[in-house]
Amino acid sequence: xxxxxxIVLGVSAGMAINFLPDLIAALRAQSALVDAVxxxxxxxxVSPMYVSGLTGRRTYWDEMTADAGWEIPHINLVRDASLFLxxxxxxxxxxxxxxxxxxxxxxxxxxxxxxPRIVCPAMHPDMWxxxxxxxxxxxxxxxxxxxxxxxxxxxxxxxxxxxxxAPAEAIVNAVSRALGFE
Ligand SMILES: Cc1cc2nc3c(=O)[nH]c(=O)nc-3n(C[C@H](O)[C@H](O)[C@H](O)COP(=O)(O)O)c2cc1C
Numbered sequence: 001x002x003x004x005x006x007i008v009l010g011v012s013a014g015m016a017i018n019f020l021p022d023l024i025a026a027l028r029a030q031s032a033l034v035d036a037v038x039x040x041x042x043x044x045x046v047s048p049m050y051v052s053g054l055t056g057r058r059t060y061w062d063e064m065t066a067d068a069g070w071e072i073p074h075i076n077l078v079r080d081a082s083l084f085l086x087x088x089x090x091x092x093x094x095x096x097x098x099x100x101x102x103x104x105x106x107x108x109x110x111x112x113x114x115x116p117r118i119v120c121p122a123m124h125p126d127m128w129x130x131x132x133x134x135x136x137x138x139x140x141x142x143x144x145x146x147x148x149x150x151x152x153x154x155x156x157x158x159x160x161x162x163x164x165x166a167p168a169e170a171i172v173n174a175v176s177r178a179l180g181f182e
Pocket of ligand 1: 012122
């Protein structure tokens, strides 16, 4: 059980979004507060309302909404965060992270976060083995971002290979290590 842990969970539009219920339940089982932040494309796959049902907290997705008021969400959300976790992380999101692109609330919070950052890639095996994607992953590693390598699995297309998001247990163990609990 973790004490006083608040995780900012960056969610992008990969099929592994299906595994969010397991992942968020596993984080909450450790007593973590989970503040989900979604990309606009992720919001087309599942609704922020659904994700709020999983976290039990407000979900954030659009920095430019009127109700953000003067909160400056991308800074305030991560100011006291214990950790930033991107899961699932698409090839697109990894490319943006690796190149300092900050054009939505997930990428801006990632860039502004000075707590440990963990990225869980999830994509088709052909995307995962692409050298440009791998160079982006390596660049993140070089900058202290923890990458939880994807595992072997079957995609929605029926193809098999390495690219499936790591299971919730492996992600929770990595978070625990990054927080210094083991
Ligand atoms: C049904 C569907 C499933 C997708 N699954 C993945 C995936 O698992 N991994 C990935 O990198 N891209 C996947 N994509 C492509 C991304 O959604 C696309 O690159 C999108 O621009 C990502 O936006 P985001 O990174 O801002 O969320 C998928 C697209 C669709 C339509």
